[in-house]
Amino acid sequence: MEKVLNINLKVWRQANPEVAGRFEEYKVETSPDSSFLEMFDVLNEQLINSGQEPVAFDHDCREGICGMCSMVINGRPHGPKKAVTTCQLHMRSFNDGDTVVVEPWRADAFPVIKDLTVNRSSFDKIIASGGYISVNTGNAVDANSMLIPKDDADTAFEAATCIGCGACVSACKNASAMLFVGAKVTQLATLPQGKAEREKRVVAMVNAMDAEGFGACSNTGACAAECPKGIPLSVIATLNKEYTKAKMKGF
Amino acid sequence: MSLDSKIPKGDLANKWTEYKSSVPLVNPANKRNMEVIVVGTGLAGASAASTLAELGYKVKAFCFQDSPRRAHSIAAQGGINAAKNYQNDGDSTYRLFYDTIKGGDYRSREGNVHRLAEVSTNIIDQCVAQGVPFAREYGGTLSNRSFGGVQVQRTFYAAGQTGQQLLLGAYSALERQIGLGNVEMFARHEMLDVVKIDGVARGIIAKNLITGELERHFGHAVVLCTGGYGNVFYLSTNAMGSNVTAAWKAHKQGAMMANPCFTQIHPTCIPVSGAHQSKLTLMSESLRNDGRIWVPKKEGDDRNPNDIPEDERDYYLERRYPAFGNLVPRDVASRAAKERCDAGFGVGPSKMAVYLDFKYNLMNKYGKAEATKKGIANPDEDTLIALGKDVIKEKYGNLFDMYKQITDENPYETPMRIYPAVHYTMGGLWVDYELQTNVPGLYALGEANFSDHGANRLGASALMQGLADGYFVIPYTLGSYLSKDIRTASMPTDHESFDKAEKEVAARIEKLMSIKGTKSVESFHRRLGLIMWNKCGMARNAPDLKDAIAEIKALRAEFWSDVRIPGTDKGYNPELDKAGRVADFLELGELMCVDALSREESCGGHFREEFQTPEGEAKRDDDNYMYVASWESKAEGEWELHKENLEYENVKIAQRSYK
Numbered sequence: 088m089e090k091v092l093n094i095n096l097k098v099w100r101q102a103n104p105e106v107a108g109r110f111e112e113y114k115v116e117t118s119p120d121s122s123f124l125e126m127f128d129v130l131n132e133q134l135i136n137s138g139q140e141p142v143a144f145d146h147d148c149r150e151g152i153c154g155m156c157s158m159v160i161n162g163r164p165h166g167p168k169k170a171v172t173t174c175q176l177h178m179r180s181f182n183d184g185d186t187v188v189v190e191p192w193r194a195d196a197f198p199v200i201k202d203l204t205v206n207r208s209s210f211d212k213i214i215a216s217g218g219y220i221s222v223n224t225g226n227a228v229d230a231n232s233m234l235i236p237k238d239d240a241d242t243a244f245e246a247a248t249c250i251g252c253g254a255c256v257s258a259c260k261n262a263s264a265m266l267f268v269g270a271k272v273t274q275l276a277t278l279p280q281g282k283a284e285r286e287k288r289v290v291a292m293v294n295a296m297d298a299e300g301f302g303a304c305s306n307t308g309a310c311a312a313e314c315p316k317g318i319p320l321s322v323i324a325t326l327n328k329e330y331t332k333a334k335m336k337g338f
Numbered sequence: 339m340s341l342d343s344k345i346p347k348g349d350l351a352n353k354w355t356e357y358k359s360s361v362p363l364v365n366p367a368n369k370r371n372m373e374v375i376v377v378g379t380g381l382a383g384a385s386a387a388s389t390l391a392e393l394g395y396k397v398k399a400f401c402f403q404d405s406p407r408r409a410h411s412i413a414a415q416g417g418i419n420a421a422k423n424y425q426n427d428g429d430s431t432y433r434l435f436y437d438t439i440k441g442g443d444y445r446s447r448e449g450n451v452h453r454l455a456e457v458s459t460n461i462i463d464q465c466v467a468q469g470v471p472f473a474r475e476y477g478g479t480l481s482n483r484s485f486g487g488v489q490v491q492r493t494f495y496a497a498g499q500t501g502q503q504l505l506l507g508a509y510s511a512l513e514r515q516i517g518l519g520n521v522e523m524f525a526r527h528e529m530l531d532v533v534k535i536d537g538v539a540r541g542i543i544a545k546n547l548i549t550g551e552l553e554r555h556f557g558h559a560v561v562l563c564t565g566g567y568g569n570v571f572y573l574s575t576n577a578m579g580s581n582v583t584a585a586w587k588a589h590k591q592g593a594m595m596a597n598p599c600f601t602q603i604h605p606t607c608i609p610v611s612g613a614h615q616s617k618l619t620l621m622s623e624s625l626r627n628d629g630r631i632w633v634p635k636k637e638g639d640d641r642n643p644n645d646i647p648e649d650e651r652d653y654y655l656e657r658r659y660p661a662f663g664n665l666v667p668r669d670v671a672s673r674a675a676k677e678r679c680d681a682g683f684g685v686g687p688s689k690m691a692v693y694l695d696f697k698y699n700l701m702n703k704y705g706k707a708e709a710t711k712k713g714i715a716n717p718d719e720d721t722l723i724a725l726g727k728d729v730i731k732e733k734y735g736n737l738f739d740m741y742k743q744i745t746d747e748n749p750y751e752t753p754m755r756i757y758p759a760v761h762y763t764m765g766g767l768w769v770d771y772e773l774q775t776n777v778p779g780l781y782a783l784g785e786a787n788f789s790d791h792g793a794n795r796l797g798a799s800a801l802m803q804g805l806a807d808g809y810f811v812i813p814y815t816l817g818s819y820l821s822k823d824i825r826t827a828s829m830p831t832d833h834e835s836f837d838k839a840e841k842e843v844a845a846r847i848e849k850l851m852s853i854k855g856t857k858s859v860e861s862f863h864r865r866l867g868l869i870m871w872n873k874c875g876m877a878r879n880a881p882d883l884k885d886a887i888a889e890i891k892a893l894r895a896e897f898w899s900d901v902r903i904p905g906t907d908k909g910y911n912p913e914l915d916k917a918g919r920v921a922d923f924l925e926l927g928e929l930m931c932v933d934a935l936s937r938e939e940s941c942g943g944h945f946r947e948e949f950q951t952p953e954g955e956a957k958r959d960d961d962n963y964m965y966v967a968s969w970e971s972k973a974e975g976e977w978e979l980h981k982e983n984l985e986y987e988n989v990k991i992a993q994r995s996y997k
Contacts, residue, residue: 234478
C-alpha cells in the first residue's frame with residue numbers, strides 16, 4: 088500500500104495584476120515521493136474536474152536547472168530545504184496533516200501575472216545592459232591559448248551556476264537583486280576574457296538594476312541563505328569592489 | 339516531389355570550405371533591410387539569433403518560456419564533443435565524423451556530419467571567448483572526458499551542467515544583441531502557424547501567452563529552433579513545456595517530417611516510481627566514465643546491493659561488449675538493460691532497474707590516486723572511499739545531489755538504480771545541407787531537424803549540433819537564400835495570407851474552447867504516452883504498431899469531443915496552451931507509428947523485434963532501407979512517403995560492433 092499524505096494548502100489566487108488577490112484553501116492527498124509541483128498537478132486535476140480554474144504557476148524542466156519554478160512556501164522561497172528548488176522539493180519533507188502556505192515571489196520588480204506566476208523580465212534587462220563579453224561569433228582564438236588557473240575557473244563556475252530564478256530577490260527585505268548581479272559580475276570579472284570591459288559592465292548592470300526597481304542590499308544575507316544553487320554572499324562583496332573600482336576610475 | 343539534399347560536390351573534407359568560399363553574400367546595407375524570425379531560444383535558436391543579428395540582419399526571436407535563458411538546452415548535463423585532440427589520444431575531424439556516422443547506425447548524411455565535425459572545434463573556442471567556465475586542469479588547460487560509442491576523450495564539460503553554461507553563453511550573446519536593438523525578443527509567445535505567401539515562408543502567427551492575443555510577424559525567412567518531440571511519450575526527460583507544435587505546424591504547411599520514429603531512449607535515468615510522476619530525470623551519460631552497470635547474477639535477488647559479493651554480480655555491458663564496456667552507445671546500453679530486466683534480473687521495488695555503481699572507481703581510480711598524492715601508505719577502505727568521494731563530488735556533485743533529492747537514497751554509499759527513458763528525438767523536419775526545409779525560406783536547426791544523428795545520437799553531440807547550426811552554419815546558408823531576396827521589401831502583415839492564417843489559428847482555439855468535455859488535457863496526454871511507450875518505445879513490432887495507430891486515432895477523436903479546458907481564450911490560460919500542444923502530439927504519435935511500421939529493419943534506436951541478429955543486436959537492411967523516410971502531410975492521418983537515398987562514399991558501411 089503506497090503511503091499517502093494529507094496536505095492542507097493555502098494558495099495565493101489572483102486573476103490578473105489589476106485585481107486584488109486572496110488566499111484560497113484546498114485539501115490534497117499526495118504521495119511522499121511526489122515533488123511539490125506534482126502535488127500541485129494533483130490539485131489542478133482536482134480543480135479542473137470540479138469545474139474550477141487551476142492554479143497558474145511557472146515551471147518547466149523540473150530538474151532544478153531552468154530557474155522557472157518560483158513559489159514561496161511557508162514564507163521561504165523554494166520552501167524549507169537548503170539548496171533545493173521548488174521542483175526538486177519532495178513531499179516527504181512534509182508531515183501528514185500539515186498546512187502549507189504558498190505565495191508568489193513578492194517584489195515590485197516582479198509583478199504578479201496570475202496566481203503564482205510573476206514577470207521576471209527585469210532580470211533579462213539587467214543582463215542585456217552588460218552581463219556578457221562583447222565577442223562576435225567567429226572572433227575567437229584557440230581555447231587552450233588562454234590558460235586559466237583551475238581555482239579561477241572554479242570560482243567563475245560557482246558564480247555562473249545561478250539559475251536566474253529570483254529567490255534572492257524574493258527573500259530580501261529590500262527586494263535587492265545584488266546576489267544575481269554579483270554572480271554574473273563575479274563570473275566575468277574572474278575570467279581573463281571578461282576583464283577588458285569589467286568596469287563598463289559593472290556600472291551598466293548596477294544602473295539597470297536600480298532602474299528596474301530593485302532595492303539596495305539589506306546586508307542580512309537572506310539571499311545567499313535561500314539561493315537554491317548556493318551562490319555565496321561573497322559575490323556581493325566582489326560586486327561592491329568592482330563597482331567602487333570602476334567609479335574611482337571615472338566610469 | 340524530389341528531395342535534393344544539395345550536398346556540394348567534391349572531396350568530403352573540402353565540401354564545406356568550398357561552399358563557404360563560393361556562397362553568395364548579402365552586402366551590409368542590404369542586411370539591415372532584411373528581417374529574420376527565429377523561433378526558440380535554446381542553443382540553436384539563441385546562437386542563430388545572436389549571430390544573425392551580429393551580421394546585421396533584423397531579428398525577431400520568440401520563446402514560450404518567461405525568458406530565453408530557460409530553454410531546455412539548459413538541462414543538458416554531461417558535455418559537448420569537439421575534435422580538438424587536446425588529449426593527444428588519436429582524435430581528429432575524421433574520427434569524430436566516423437564515430438557519429440557509425441553511432442547513428444549508417445542512417446545520416448556524410449556531408450552534414452563531416453561539416454559538424456569540422457566546426458566542432460570553433461564552438462569550443464567561441465564558448466570560451468564568451469566566458470563559459472569549462473572544467474580545467476591545474477595547468478589551466480581545458481579538461482576532457484569520455485562519452486559512449488567513442489574511444490577518445492573529446493568531451494568538454496562544466497561539472498554536470500554543461501548545457502546550462504553553454505546556453506547562458508548563447509543567451510548572453512543574445513541579450514547583448516537585444517540591448518543593442520538588433521534583436522526584438524518576444525518571450526511568453528508561442529508560434530501557432532507559419533505564413534506562406536506564394537509558396538514561400540514569410541512569417542508566423544504567434545500567440546501572446548499572457549494576453550491571449552494573436553500576433554502577425556513578417557520575416558524574409560523563418561528559422562525554427564524549437565527542439566524535439568520526446569514529450570509525445572508523456573514521461574520523458576524533456577521539460578514540461580517542450581512540444582512539437584511549431585514543427586508540426588510547419589509540417590502541416592508542407593514541410594516534411596523525416597525519420598519521425600527515430601527516438602533516443604537514454605539508458606541512465608531515474609526509474610519510474612509511481613503514478614504521480616510528471617517527468618523522468620536523466621543521470622548524465624558521463625557517469626558511465628566512472629560508474630559500472632550491473633545486475634545480480636541470480637534472478638530476483640533482493641539483497642542490499644552492497645551485500646552482493648563481486649562474483650555474484652553480472653557486469654553485463656562489460657561481459658557483452660568488452661571493447662567499449664560501460665561506454666557503448668545509448669541504444670545498445672538501453673536495450674541491454676531492458677533485456678536483463680525482462681529476463682527477471684531487474685532490481686529495486688519495480689524490478690525495472692539496474693545498478694550504476696561508483697564504488698570500484700571511487701576507491702581504485704580516485705581514492706588510490708589521492709592517497710598517493712597525499713603520501714598515505716596502505717590506506718584502508720574507509721580512507722579510500724573518503725578520498726575518492728571528494729573527486730567524484732567535483733565531477734558529478736550536482737547529479738548526485740539531484741539523485742538523492744528525488745529518490746531519498748545516497749548514491750555515494752548505495753549504487754544508483756537506473757532505467758532507460760525517452761530523451762531525444764533524432765527525427766525531425768527534413769532539411770537539406772543548407773538546413774532549409776522543402777518549404778523555401780523555412781529553416782530548421784538543432785534537435786528540430788533530422789540531419790546529423792541518423793538512427794542514434796552519440797552522447798554530448800546534441801549541444802555540438804545545436805551550436806554548430808546556430809553559430810557556424812546558418813549565418814552562411816541563410817545568406818545564400820537571402821541574397822536572392824534583396825529586392826523583396828518587408829511586407830505589411832495585412833496581406834491576405836496573414837488574414838487567412840490568423841483566422842485558422844483563431845478557429846482552432848475556438849474549437850478547443852467549445853468542446854467543454856469531461857476529461858483534462860493531462861489525462862489525454864498520459865494515455866497517449868502509455869500507447870507510445872508500450873508500442874512504439876524501445877522495442878516495436880508490426881501488430882503492436884498497427885494497434886497503436888488505431889488506438890491513437892480513437893484517442894484523438896475522444897480528445898476532440900471530450901476534453902475539458904477551463905477558463906477562457908482571453909488572458910493567460912496555460913491549460914489552453916497545453917491542449918493545443920497535446921492535440922499536435924496526438925497527430926505526431928500516429929505518424930511515428932506509421933514510420934516505425936514502414937521501416938522493416940532495426941537500426942539504432944529503432945528496434946523492430948522481427949529484425950534482429952541471433953545475439954539480439956539491431957539488424958539493418960541496407961539494400962532496402964538505406965534512406966531518409968520523409969513524410970508529406972496529405973490530410974489528417976494521411977501521409978505520402980518520399981525517400982532520400984543515403985550514399986556513403988567515404989565510410990565503409992558495416993554491421994555496427996562494439997564488442
